Amino acid sequence: MGVDLTRKGSRKLGESLIGTALFACAAFSTLVTVGVVVVLARESVAFFSEVSIVDFLTGTRWEPMFQEQHFGILPLVSGSLLVAGGAGLIALPIGILSAIFLSEYAGARLQAVLKPLLEILAGVPTVVYGYFALTFITPLLRLVFPGTDIFNAAAASIVVGLMIIPTVSSLSEDALRAVPRSLREAAYGLGATKLEVSTRVVVPAALSGIIASFILAISRAVGETMAVTIAAGNLPNLTLNPLESIQTMTAFIVQASMGDTPQGTLAYRTLFAVGMTLFLMTLGMNIVSQWVMARFREEYQ
Amino acid sequence: MRPGRAPLGASPSAFDRARRTKGRIFAFTCAAAAFVGVASLGALLVDVIADGASRLDLAFLTGFASRFPERSGIRAALAGSVWLLVLTALISFPLSVAAAIHLEEYAPRNWVTRAIQTNIANLAGVPSIVYGILGLALFVRGLRLERSVLSGALTLSLLVMPVIIMSAQEAIRAVPSTIREAAYGLGATRWQVVRGQVLPMAMPGILTGTILALSRAVGETAPLIMVGAVGFLAFTPQSVMDPFTVLPLQIYSWISRPQEEFQPLAAAGIIVLLALLLTMNAFAIVLRNRARSGG
DSSP states (O other), rough: OOHHHHHHHHHHHHHHHHHHHHHHHHHHHHHHHHHHHHHHHHHHHHHHHSSHHHHHHOOSSSEEEEESSEEEOOHHHHHHHHHHHHHHHHHHHHHHHHIIEEEIIHHHHHHHHHHHHHHHHSSHHHHHHHHHHIIIIIHHHHHHSSOOOSSSSSHHHHHHHHHHHHHHHHHHHHHHHHHHHHHHHHHHHHHHOOOHOOOIIIIHHHHHHHHHHHHHHHHHHHHHOOOHHHHHOOOOOOOOOTTTTOOOHHHHHHHHHHHHTTSSHHHHHHHHHHHHHHHHHHHHHHHHHHHHHHHHOOOOO | OOTTTTTTTOOOOHHHHHHHHHHHHHHHHHHHHHHHHHHHHHHHHHHHHHHHHOOOSSSHHHHHHOOOGGGGGOHOOOOOOHHHHHHHHHHHHHHHHHHHHHIIIOOSHHHHHHHHHHHHHHTSSOOOOHHHHHHHIIIIISOOOOOOOOHHHHHHHHHHHHHHHHHHHHHHHHHHHHHHHEEEEETTTHHHIIIIIIIIHHHHHHHHHHHHHHHHHOOHHHHHHHHOOOOOSSSSOOOOOOOOOHHHHHHHHTTTOSSGGGGGHHHHHHHHHHHHHHHHHHHHHHHHHHHHOOO
C-alpha cells in the first residue's frame, strides 16, 4: 500500500512538472514578442534623443550617410508602399480570380495539379525572385519603356506580386469554400448562372476572409526584403514613378547592416528606428486583418 | 434545367444569351488567372536553368568561392546551409511541439491561453528581417555569440517556431477525441495519453509542417545578413561558433557583383538551392500522403 502511494505521489509530481515545462515552452513565444519590442524600442528611444521624431516622420530626405545628415523616413516609406501597391495591383485580382477558379470551377484533378504548384510558387526563396526580376523582368521592361532604370520599383513590384499571389488565393479560397452549399443552391434555384452565383452570392458571403487575405498579402509585400533589395535598388527617392530606382525600408536595413555598424553609433540606431517603423506598420496591418476576419465573419451554423 | 437556360419550348432571349456569354468570358478569365502563377513559375525555372545549367558540375559543388568566377564553387555555402538546417531543427522542433501540446492538450480556456495564441499568430506575420534585427541585438551583441552558426540558428529558430507551432496544433487537433477518452478510461494520466496516443498519431502531420517550415528557413537570406553571415568564405564551419555563409547569401553576393561573369554562378547556385528545397518538399508531401492513407 505504502509503495503504491509514493508511486502515485511521484507520478503526480512528474505530471505537474511536465505540465509546467509545456506551459513554459508556450509562454516562451510571448517572450520573443517582448524581446522584439524591447530591442526595437530601446535603440529607437536613443535614436530619437538625437533626431527629432517630427523630422523623422515628416522629412522628405533620407541621407543618413551624407556629411549633412537627413533622417526623413518618407522616401523609404513611399518606396515600400510603391512596391507593395504595385504588387497588390497584380496579386489581388489574380489571386481572387484564381481562388474563384479553384473553389467554384476547377475539377478535383485540376485542383490536385494547380494547388501544389501554387504552394511551390510560395516556397521559392525571395533571393531567387530577385534574380528573376533582375535578369528577366527588368530587361523586358526596358524593351517596352527604354528609359527604365536598371534597378526600378516596377520589376520589384511584379515579382513581389507573383510572390504574394499564393497568400491571396489560398486564404481567399478557404473563405469561398466556407460558404455553405445551400446558399449556392438557393441562387441556382432562382435561375442564376454560375457567374452570378460566384460574384453575387459566394464572393459577398466570403468577403471578410477575402479582405483579410488582401491586407495580409500587402503586409507581406511591405516586409519583403531580398527581391526588393536586389531589383529596386538603394536610392532613397520620394517618387511615384515605378520605373525609377528607389529604396524600401527593408532594403535600407540590409544596406545598413552590410557595412560594419558599431554598437552605440547613430548609424546602428538608425537601423532600429527604421525596423520599428516597419514592425509597427506590418503589425498594424496584421491586426486589422485578424479583426476584419473575426468581426465580419458570417456564422453559418 | 441548366442555370441561365430558357424554359423548354421558348428560344433563349437575347438577355439570356448575353448572360451565358458573360459567364463563359468570366470562367475563362478565372482559369487564365489561375495559370498566371504556374506560367511565371515556368518562366522563372527556364530563366534560371538557361543561365546556370552550364556552370553546374562537380567542381562547382565541391569548390570554395573565389575571386575568379571560373573556379568558384558553393562548398562553404552548402555546408553552412546544412549546419544551419540541422541546428535550427534541433532547437525549434522540441520547443514548438511542446508549446503545441500545451495549447491543445493542457491549456485552460482563459485569457492567458488566448493571449498566447494571438501572439503566436502575430509572430508568424512579423517580417523576417525584423527577426534579423532581434538576432543582431540579442545573440550577436547581447549574448556575444558573434557572427556564428549558433547566432544564425537561434535567429532562424525564432523565425520558424510560430509556423511549426501552428501546424503542430492542427495535427494534434486532428487526432480524434475518442482515442483520448479511451486512454483516459483505462486510467492513463494526461501525459501518458499525450505520449502514448496523441503524439504518435499526430507525428506525421507535425513532421510535415516542420519540414515545410524548415525549407522556408533554408531559403532565408535577410535575417542572416543581419546576424552577420558573410558572402565570401573559404572554409566550412567546424563548430557552432564558427563564421558561416549559406546558399541564398552566396547567391545574393554573386547577384550583387557588377561583373557579368558571376551571374551564371548565381543561377547555378539557385538550381542547387531549388533542388534542395524541392527534395524537402517532396519528402513532406510523401509523409503527408502516407499519414492520410494510414489514418
